[in-house]
Amino acid sequence: MSFEEMYLIYHGLVLPRQSYCSESLRFAQEFTFKDDDIVVVTYPKSGTVWMQEILPLVLNGGDLTPVLTIPNWDRVPWFGTPRFALVVDQLASPRALVTHFPYHLMPPSFHTSKAKVIYIMRNPKDALVSSFYFHQMAVFLEDPGTFDEFMDKFLEGRVLFGKWTDHVKSWRHTELGDRIMYITYEEMVQDLPAALRHISGFLSRNLSEEAIQKITEQCSFNTMKANAMSNFSLVPKIYMDPDKSSFFRKGVVGDWINHFSSVQLARFTSVIQKELEGESFSLPWSL
Numbered sequence: 001m002s003f004e005e006m007y008l009i010y011h012g013l014v015l016p017r018q019s020y021c022s023e024s025l026r027f028a029q030e031f032t033f034k035d036d037d038i039v040v041v042t043y044p045k046s047g048t049v050w051m052q053e054i055l056p057l058v059l060n061g062g063d064l065t066p067v068l069t070i071p072n073w074d075r076v077p078w079f080g081t082p083r084f085a086l087v088v089d090q091l092a093s094p095r096a097l098v099t100h101f102p103y104h105l106m107p108p109s110f111h112t113s114k115a116k117v118i119y120i121m122r123n124p125k126d127a128l129v130s131s132f133y134f135h136q137m138a139v140f141l142e143d144p145g146t147f148d149e150f151m152d153k154f155l156e157g158r159v160l161f162g163k164w165t166d167h168v169k170s171w172r173h174t175e176l177g178d179r180i181m182y183i184t185y186e187e188m189v190q191d192l193p194a195a196l197r198h199i200s201g202f203l204s205r206n207l208s209e210e211a212i213q214k215i216t217e218q219c220s221f222n223t224m225k226a227n228a229m230s231n232f233s234l235v236p237k238i239y240m241d242p243d244k245s246s247f248f249r250k251g252v253v254g255d256w257i258n259h260f261s262s263v264q265l266a267r268f269t270s271v272i273q274k275e276l277e278g279e280s281f282s283l284p285w286s287l
């Protein structure tokens, strides 16, 4: 398949045709957000699917029913996709949705609503590695080529949803005030119960310690990997091929070290640092 057959360009961003079309994007632009909506925002491969497990559990006080009976793409749908248009009206409030959109592509009603945002950031070196393997298993995406070639594309923003630095800057410079909460993938890996307390506080949910423990177990890497409603085993192999790489691949912090040469590390670090020069926010890890 050619690049044009695989991807559409939306406001300069590369989007997979498998997941988006012009009608669904128009629907998203005209969509009316509600004040109690919750939007999970990530750059690809930063823990989106993890939050699709966490949120329904937090919002339902640890009741496992949604995550054991509804596929993740229907319980916390992808804003901007055709599926979103189909299922959003069936969601009970508060509705939770996910997106990779940058801030400026959110529709007018998002800005005027009081919808809350949880922004997950992941070390870009690990997001790159995760994305490299995801491109091997997601048959609807172009072959990533060698790791070196894929790193070039990543640094130039010729990948899904553009440059990592643009995405992070976009969601760091918002006028959302206390409507947005920032969390990192690394914090979630290091201490999930603490992350759950943080999230439930942000959403004004009072969870018992028992519920926190129950959610922690349900959202562990291994439990999610075994959950048919979360592990993409429902997706036909012609779209996602688990023989090439598992979606639940490693779920760790720092796997980049097994992939980057010292030359690649120097190049990667210098590009990212340069693009973040003068920014008012700092990264929670060294690059």
Ligand code: A3P
Residues within 6 Å of the ligand: 042, 043, 044, 045, 046, 047, 048, 049, 050, 126, 129, 130, 131, 133, 189, 219, 220, 221, 222, 224, 247, 248, 249, 250, 251, 252, 255
């Ligand atoms: P790896 O490829 O490094 O394993 P996204 O959902 O944004 O596409 O992110 C996918 C990444 O999140 C994958 O990273 C996946 O393994 C990881 N992930 C998903 N659920 C996780 C969990 N419960 N614990 C740790 N990592 C998780």
